[in-house]
Amino acid sequence: MTDxxxxxxxxxxxxxxxxxVDLGRALAERGVELLSTGGSAAALRTVGLTVKDVAEITEFPEMMDGRVKTLxxxxxxGLLALRDNPDHVAAMEEHGIGPIDLLVVNLYPFEETVAKGADYDTCIENIDxxxxxxxxxxxxxxxxxxxIVDVQDYDALIADMDANDGATSDxxxxxxxxxxxxxxxxxxxxxxxxxxAAIGEKTPRRRAFAGTLAQGLRYGENPHQHAAFYTNGVERAGVATATQHQGKELSYNNINDTDAAFELVAEFDPAQGPAVAIIKHANPCGVARGTSLVEAYKAALACDSTSAFGGIIALNQPLDGATATEIAKIFTEVVIAPEADDEAKAIFAAKKNLRLLTTGGLPDVRVGGLTYRPVAGGMLVQDKDVGFVDFADLKVVTKRAPTDAEMADLLFAWKVAKHVKSNAIVYCKDGATVGVGAGQMSRVDSCRIAARKAEDMAEALGLAQPLTIGSVVASDAFFPFSDGLLTAAAAGATAVIQPGGSMRDDEVIAAADEAGLAMVFTGMRHFRH
Incomplete structure (x- = not known):
């Protein structure tokens, strides 16, 4: 073996x-004999290249609808023989086997066939x-x-051959x-x-995971960690398929946070009005709906403008100039939206460090998939959380039922809580978050932190009282004791949405009744670790 x-x-x-065709020409110009099959051979011959059919080499025709031709x-x-092994060389001579020095193959489009929703038999036929x-x-x-298995390596192949007098390097x-x-x-x-999935096997004995490099990253969560971004071939609107219009390359943390932001804002149907989500460290620091995008943005920012600095902003409708003008007033890392108009792009052009991404649409948050998390010696795999509740799914468990306005805010808060790290507490009022408590070891601490943030924002905005007064509150999992619920009531919440299911539910319901709260159970939790 030589280099x-x-x-x-x-x-x-x-x-x-x-x-x-270009590759075939380049190889032929360098004196390479071309072997090929079926449609590939026909395409090469169309431009006058001399091609020998594999069937001429094997002395067997393609058969069984092309299933058997190169086996x-x-x-x-010709592919496996060791050229420096005398026994292999002798076997080649004895059986008329010529060496094949270059193989260029890409496979039947199985992934694309599946993505198009083809039936079972069609998918099977597209397995190469x-x-x-x-x-x-x-x-x-x-x-x-x-x-060579990727089209993008054709030029590199020819360049390597030219650098090595028609050979390739080791x-x-x-x-x-x-x-x-x-x-x-x-x-x-x-x-x-x-x-x-096709046969309904939820826990197959063996699983395989794969991805295609989208970009190398400068580093991971921290500068001492190497990182890269891979796509999995799923055509889902989001950061992996977005067009970046300006700004430097996305970082590991940018990608993670942008994905979190866009998946959250996609919970809100654009046909029902504009919505904006602001994310910092994968947690929402403000989410709101409004009659316009700029109104929704201002309401989301008012939840926690301190944390929003250097954050990620996701919109459920195309970015317009008025909203871009407001966003440009503070430092923002990334803005992601289905589209952006020319005025918005022009406004952002003056912000060289701001990345603008457009996706062409929103992901369908009710379409599932799998999520993966490595652990020492293994991998945790689960269905994506596509759990959804609507008005009809809610069970009123207190003496007082929520008002229509409270119910609308409860459902809004529940959608947001699904995207907050556990233990999650979310206060909402008039279609906007007014306090978020995330990732605490104690649920009551999340209640306190969210309320304290609301107090801080009231002071910053010059309000007479925090916006948690008259708000509703969502908890991603049940209240194990009444203390968390009473903390929310003390902060001014008037209605509560939670999964229920605690052994102390009766105690918590009684506490809610005594405090005059309305409370509904969803029967579903949204842990997010």
Whole structure:
């Protein structure tokens, strides 16, 4: 094995024909013999290139609707043979097996077929067999064979050949082999994940996870941590599929917080009015609805303007100039919205450190998926929290039922609480958060912190009293004791929404009745750790 391996014979068999003709021409110009199959061969011949069909090499025609064409010793022997092993060379000569120095393969579009909602049989037919087999064989023998599986590597291949007098370097082949195995691994992961869902298997014995590099990041949560951003191929409106219009690259924390912000604001149907969410360290510091985006933004900011500095802002409707003008008054890391008009873009253009992202739409928060969290020696996997409650799902458990205005705020607060780290307490009034307590070890502490933040904002805004007076409060899980509920009542809350289910529910309900509170149970909790 040498560092440089000449490329004299290449097998090109691709599903995605992008760049194929240009690659074929470049290889032919460098004296490389071209082998190919089916549509790939036809595309190359269309532009006058000389191509030998794999069927000529194997002396077997493509059969079974193309299922069998490259699964043959004269293909796999040409890929797997060690050129410096006399026994391998002798076997090649004895059986008429020619070496294949370059394999260019991309696979049947299985992931795209699934994404289009194809039926079971169609998905099965789009599982590639020969392609992965060849890729794995060529990648194993990367000491002698170059394996290309991504269109974006075509130019790098030609550049490496030109730098090495028609050969490829050992470093390039190794890098290509790693990419090749990652591709077949990702492909198998997509198939197995889809099949588990298709057959209703909630906990398959083995799970595979895969992603495609979107960008390398400067660092992770902290400067000493290496990090990168990968996409999983799911076409969901959000940070992974957004267009960035300005500003420096997103950081690890930017991406995490922007995702949290956009998923939260997507809880609010834009057809029912504008909504704005402001996020800091993955927790909401202000969420509001309004008759206009700028009104919703101002109300969200009024919840905790101190924490909003350097935060992430998500909108459920296109960003307009008036809202952009208000946002530009304080330092903001990222703004994400379905769209942005020209006036808004022009206003933000003066803020070089502000990133503006547009997504083309909102994600459907009721569409599930899986979430993953590593633990030492393993991985926790669960369904995404797409739990939803509406008016009809709520159970009034106190003597007093909520008023219509309280009920509207209770449902608003419940949607926000779903996106606050546990223990979560959210005070809301008139379609806006007025105090948020997040991530505390004690639920009563979350109640106190949220109320204290409201007091601080009242002082900052010059209000006579905090906006928690006359508010409603949401708790992501049940109140284990009455102390948290009474703390909320002392802060001025008049109605409560919580899951219920505590062994002390009767005690908590009695305390609510004594305090004159209305309370509803959802029967569903929203822990978010």
């Amino acid at each position: 440089q391996t000449p490329v004299r014979r290449a097998l090109l068999s691709v599903s995605d024909k992008t760049g194929l 043959h010793p004269r293909v796999h022997g 067999i020969g392609g992965p087999a060849m890729i794995r064989a060529a990648a194993k023998n990367h000491g002698f064979v170059t394996t 470093a390039f082949r190794k890098a290509c082999a790693q990419t090749a195995y990652a591709r077949t691994g990702a492909y198998d992961a997509a198939v197995s994940t889809w099949m588990a």
